[in-house]
Amino acid sequence: MTTSALAVPAFRRLWIAGLVSDAGDWLMFIALPLVVLELTGSALGTSFAFLLELAPAVLLAPVAGRVADRVPRRLVMLVAMLAQAGSLLPLLAVHDRSDLPLLYGVIVAHATLAAFFEPAKNAMLPALVGPDRVVSANALAGLNNDLGRIVGGPLGGVLLAVAGLGGVVLADVATYLVAAVLVATLPRGSVSRTAGTPGPARGGLLGVLADPASRAPIVVAFAAAVAQGLFVLLFVFFVTDVLGGAAADVGVLRGVQAIGAIAAGVVLGVLGARLDIFRLTITGSVVFALLTALTWNLSFLTHTIAVYAVLFAVVGAPGVLMGAGLTSLLQRASRDDRRGSAFAAFGLTQATGQALGLLAGGLLQGAVGTLPLLEVQAASYAVAATLALILLRKTGRPAANPASARGGVAGNLPALRRAGRPVPEVEDSRHHDPEPLPAGEADARRVQDDVDQGGERQEDDAEQREDPRVEGRVDERRPGDPDDEQAEPGKDPGEQREQTAHGRPPVDSRT
Helix, strand or coil: CCCCHHHCHHHHHHHHHHHHHHHHHHHHHHHHHHHHHHHHCCHHHHHHHHHHHHHHHHHCHHHHHHHHHHCCHHHHHHHHHHHHHHHCHHHHHCCCHHHHHHHHHHHHHHHHHHHHHHHHHHHHHHHHHCHHHHHHHHHHHHHHHHHHHHHHHHHHHHHHHHHHHHHHHHHHHHHHHHHHHHHHCCCCCCCCCCCCCCCCCCCHHHHHHHCHHHHHHHHHHHHHHHHHHHHHHHHHHHHHHHCCCCHHHHHHHHHHHHHHHHHHHHHHHHHHHHCCHHHHHHHHHHHHHHHHHHHHHHHHCCCCHHHHHHHHHHHHHHHHHHHHHHHHHHHHHCCHHHHHHHHHHHHHHHHHHHHHHHHHHHHHHHHHCHHHHHHHHHHHHHHHHHHHHHHHHHHCCCCCCHHHCCCCCHHHHHHHHHCCCCCCCCCCCCCCCCCCCCHHHHHHHHHHHHHHHHHHHHHHHHHHHHCCCCCCCCCCCCCCCHHHCCCCCCCCHHHHHHHHHCCCCCCCCCC
């Protein structure tokens, strides 16, 4: 069985929809800041636009989580994508500085709809691909962003120069409509109301944050988001002021990050089900922090752009490991009817962390300087890695395949079938590890399975001996089966067979 989520037809359609949509988003991501900068003439106006984009994920997280938990997620995604397409149309009327309020309004509307779309999508993935392919699905979903950057980034600049903002808007609207058609083909599903499954018992964001297993990846993501906010603002200053690079060098170093990210995304997309999520997340967090610190401090030795091109290309890989790992851990830690709230909380903390990083960088860069703030940024990633080591280990490592973990219903299906017992419907395990059986109970279960197998074998043998149609039957039983044993002197053969069936072979007094 292939371990890639692309083996699931429904996920393939969702993945293609995400790729088309992300390419369109990068068209707008490149064009809008340039338009804002042209209309305002200041970097402050561009920073304000970035902050507006983060606000809805913070303010609407409780509502978005409830919607994703109570409304079919395919419907939430479909409505959000169609509404996003429509929300871009007012940009066709933006021509000069007086239209800035309209432009800012579009940014807020677009981000508001994304605040509903993302929790629904992340909550849907485990049910769409199954627990074994969750890491693969998350890595491939993240891969879309990097592939979309490669396609949409350059195309956005070209379209803006050739067709203006209107051409970019129409192209982005078209990508949303294509993606919505693909999302409409996904299986219809209803939100599970199964009780008694692992995960936070309370609903809403407070219930998610009260559960240690759900809270751990969210806290780690918050520390990393603060560092990301600092990076977004300080990266340009690092290249131009510290390294002495040109504007073209900024674009090159920003673009090569996709190389490592794409490579890691492809590997995880193919092999994700075979990898340990816990180790994946820890490795990504630690390596990302180390490479970040190396990159900034290497500037004391060299300013050669080619060296930093290699570092920025490599650093994309551990970033994907960390991101896919945290997302997968949160999916496994939260039960299905609370997963929408879990990812709304995830988005809230990421947006809050990035906003804090952006504000801190903007307020302190002039007074403190670029490199000292970048050291703080590297320290934030080190804090994230430390929290991952402590919190994720403390909450416990999830099994690679919860469905086959020993002691769960699915793990005992073979024994149930051998014993001829009714096989219950296996409900979604919510991607948590079942609690291990006590040693005594585990031993008793193994003995009982042996009894069931021995008794079933004796019944089959008796039926064959009593069947008059079986003539000249060749006895193909393996040596050591109960009926092949010779009776001990002075002992009833039936009693001897009964002992053998209970896993206690008779003592051979002939030796």
